Amino acid sequence: LRTILMLGLTVVTTPAAEWPMFRGQPSLSGVAAGTLPDKPVLRWSFKTEKAVKSSAAISGGRVFIGSEDGHLYALDFGTGNKLWAFKTGGPVESSPLVLGGRVFVGSEDAHLYCLEADSGKLVWKYETGDKILGGPNWVVAHNTTNILVGSYDYNLHSVDAATGKSNWVYESGNYINGSPALADGLTIFGGCDAVLHLIAVADGTKTKEIEAGAYGAASVAVADGRAYFGHFENQFLCFDLKEGKQVRKVNTSREIILPAC
Numbered sequence: 001l002r003t004i005l006m007l008g009l010t011v012v013t014t015p016a017a018e019w020p021m022f023r024g025q026p027s028l029s030g031v032a033a034g035t036l037p038d039k040p041v042l043r044w045s046f047k048t049e050k051a052v053k054s055s056a057a058i059s060g061g062r063v064f065i066g067s068e069d070g071h072l073y074a075l076d077f078g079t080g081n082k083l084w085a086f087k088t089g090g091p092v093e094s095s096p097l098v099l100g101g102r103v104f105v106g107s108e109d110a111h112l113y114c115l116e117a118d119s120g121k122l123v124w125k126y127e128t129g130d131k132i133l134g135g136p137n138w139v140v141a142h143n144t145t146n147i148l149v150g151s152y153d154y155n156l157h158s159v160d161a162a163t164g165k166s167n168w169v170y171e172s173g174n175y176i177n178g179s180p181a182l183a184d185g186l187t188i189f190g191g192c193d194a195v196l197h198l199i200a201v202a203d204g205t206k207t208k209e210i211e212a213g214a215y216g217a218a219s220v221a222v223a224d225g226r227a228y229f230g231h232f233e234n235q236f237l238c239f240d241l242k243e244g245k246q247v248r249k250v251n252t253s254r255e256i257i258l259p260a261c
Contacts, residue, residue, distance in 0.1 A: 019058040022095035022135035026182035027222045044080030048073065050091070054105075055135075059098035060117065064105075066092030072105050072113070074120060084120035088113060095135030095179070097147070099161065104147050106132025112149050112157070114164060124164030129153025134179040134219065139187070139201045141167075146201070148187055150176025156189060156197075158204060168204030172197055178219030181227070183241065188220050188227050196220070196227065196239060208244045212237065 023030040054066030062083060063075040068091040074083040089109030096105040102123060103115045108131040114123040130152035137148045138161065145161040152175045158167040173193030180189040186207060187199050192215045198208040212231055220229040226247070230236045240247045 177217040
């Protein structure tokens with residue numbers, strides 16, 4: 001798709017109506033408040049120059065969305081009018097994160113960008129060793145807000161949200177496609193090394209590694225002490241994070257469509 005569509009949903013301007021990041025919250029559970037109308041109607045559309053693979057973030061009456069044309073766009077939530085556009089050095093498949101009046105987004109130019117949400121002005125950019133496809137997440141550790149993002153350089157990066165300086169880097173065994181999830185002082189992510197990684201957000205040390213059995217390019221969702229994700233062998237898995245073991249597996253009859261490793 002090259003066009004972003006806004007459907008006629010009943011939305012009120014309250015914190016509960018915000019959707020400031022990929023899957024809505026740091027656990028990546030994807031649970032949204034509110035209901036959909038029986039028959040949604042189109043309110044507006046916005047056309048970009050190339051495909052849209054990024055999912056939108058909604059905050060402060062604005063919609064933030066990336067495009068393969070290399071831009072991050074800020075649109076008016078009510079009208080779809082462009083408020084600003086920021087050009088990165090590569091396609092933007094990463095979903096943006098809106099936090100504290102700033103927008104954080106990765107690009108295939110191997111940089112994590114921090115922009116002012118009101119103006120699109122660059123605050124800082126942080127360089128990794130390869131492209132960033134997954135959306136960033138956030139956590140507070142040692143009284144500091146940090147941004148977590150995975151890269152095709154095999155590393156998960158923790159970056160100070162205020163300054164863009166690195167806190168720590170954790171190396172996995174292959175590409176990291178998805179977004180890292182957060183729960184109970186841990187960040188949890190899979191990757192093309194077929195391992196589910198549990199990392200302490202305070203210092204980036206490994207807590208557990210759980211064999212997944214196949215490439216896990218999708219983002220993990222966490223709820224009630226369990227992690228859920230699908231992998232390339234057409235299976236959807238559930239892991240108990242405390243025990244560090246698989247507790248459920250669902251075989252699907254059709255391929256689970258995931259990003260390429």
